Amino acid sequence: MTEPTLFNLTAETPLSSQPPLCHRDDPVTSFLAAEELARSGRRRSIEQCGLAALRAQDGSTSDELGRFLGNDSLYPPAD
Numbered sequence: 001m002t003e004p005t006l007f008n009l010t011a012e013t014p015l016s017s018q019p020p021l022c023h024r025d026d027p028v029t030s031f032l033a034a035e036e037l038a039r040s041g042r043r044r045s046i047e048q049c050g051l052a053a054l055r056a057q058d059g060s061t062s063d064e065l066g067r068f069l070g071n072d073s074l075y076p077p078a079d
Contacts, residue, residue, distance in 0.1 A: 021034035021043070037043040053065045060068065 021037060022030035037046075049069065050065070053060075053069050057065055057068050
């Protein structure tokens, strides 16, 4: 039996079907930043980085995963 996942994303998953990065009541700058993350491919990079960390360090906390990645958080440093 296959365990269900919260986000079943593949490289072919259209951006419109991915979970939102900001709330509908957020300022317009949040929407612009979310759009840029998606457009640039950085969102996919962040997702892949987080997934690889989870697979390598199953059962770790967010802080532990960030340290595993060499960062203060799960998000890789900006280019």
